[in-house]
Amino acid sequence: MLQVVCIKQVPDTETRVKVAGDGRTLDPAGVTWVMNPFDEFAVEGALQVKEKAGAGEVVVISLGGAGVQTTLRNSLAMGADRAIHLKNETASPDSLSVAKALAAAIKELNPQLVWLGKSASDDDAAQVGPMLSELLGLPCVTVAASFALEGTTAKVEREIEGGREQIEVPLPAVITCDKGLNQPRYPSLKGIMAAKKKTIEERATDLGSAHVELVALELPPARAAGRIVGEGAAAVSELVRALREDAKVI
């Protein structure tokens, strides 16, 4: 069975955010790029399904500039079989345009499972997975916290406010992954060597017109300086007074 994993390359979470000269985007100078943390769970999920079945193919796909090949290579080192790089250098595609480009590439692969992260850790849009499912006409479970395949039905759990939904979804399906779904593996030395021989197919990709326009990227207003009300248990009475009388939150 063929599975697809969609991977986004994002700035490392420790990145210092500097607004670029255009006032609308991130200044890329000095940014370290990594695989979106949630996509690691997606790669691991696909690899586990393949290993359990003892056969199949895992295709990873990423849309972005030349840099995304490092991240694709990394997922090949984890164990994915081959990669597709949808080449697009423009810095500002919106989620729906990205989903459309991914859908077009994925359709012809005819996968049984399409894996994504629940959201990208840079702009945290959490849009691409459910959009992709509508565009592909496939059922979808977002924010999966557990996953078990029984025949051609997946049993998935997702967290909702105050509980968990247990869901059954027939394949083919789209799954977006939450932290905790599994424990993503580190690439082994053997995996890293093997990845060098795997192919990354490049395809020029056009994104069409955007559905969302960037107006500005701004640094958030600094929180008004707080104060240390005191040390140890002796400070508790002043804290309680301040919460009650000044902040009015208790």
Place this chain on the structure above:
Amino acid sequence: MSILVFVEQRDGQVRSVSREALGQATALAATFGGPVVAVCCAAADPGLAALGEAGAEQVLFAQHEAFASYDGAGYAAAVAAAIASVNPKVVLFAGSSMGRDLAPRVAAKVDAGLATDCTALVVDGGKLVATRPVYAGKALQKVSFPGAVALATLRPKAFAAPEAQAGKTAAVSALAFTWDASAPRAKVTAVVGASGGKVDLTEAEAIVAGGRGMKGPEHFAMLEELAGVLGASVGASRAVVDAGWRGHGEQVGQTGKTVSPKLYIAVGISGAIQHLAGMSSSRCIVAINKDPEAPIFKVADYGIVGDLFEVLPALTAAIKQLH
């Protein structure tokens, strides 16, 4: 130019996050000049006429027996039909687990732009501009929408619920939509309560969160006691969740939940950037930490430097005395 609001219900109860969306819709309607229309998917009417009290003038009721539990594809078909029918300028969803799943599906169906997890919506020169935190809260992105209709999900607790207009009712009518429930779909087979009916972190008015400084799972009883007297929910840092002391559902931060309570008390949490990403939009932040240099004090409104094992019991006792 109407404003459409997706109103969510679970178990026959309209959820309070939808009232926050209705409140914001009323504010937008004042500028765009249109009525506020709600659309709700359910198996049976959860008392939709009462949405008038929260500002809805009309309610479109999408009824289907399969809507006793959430169905993303079915709900999306219904909301897309509502959009085609009322032709709104803006469509608002709560940024709840349901809204986050549903809004992108609808956006793909109607080919419209969507801004998720918004913390502010303003109208600038006749155009809607949405503000949303990005890069782990280290920046704010402002976006606008070139298309005819704009979709947005609202961060829970970032928008105030409107004062109820007692006795006001909305006109409820049935929404016609087509959806084939027999096609392959993701079916909810059960909903199990993991947090025993407690308020979810994302919707809590107050949160008491513990970090590695708590030293072990057994000490969280102290936090729970403080949470109990405050009517708060318990949260945790990732260090605590990864150590297995608390469940993933309690993790606050970039890879956990984003919360905006009125009061957030961080106990034995250092304040790593990934943790701040999930809680820095809280209204009032209190930090209790023995290290005066801990970064959490930079975002805290009030801090106590000290040993949490002394401060916590004293705080719980002091708050008990208030009641």
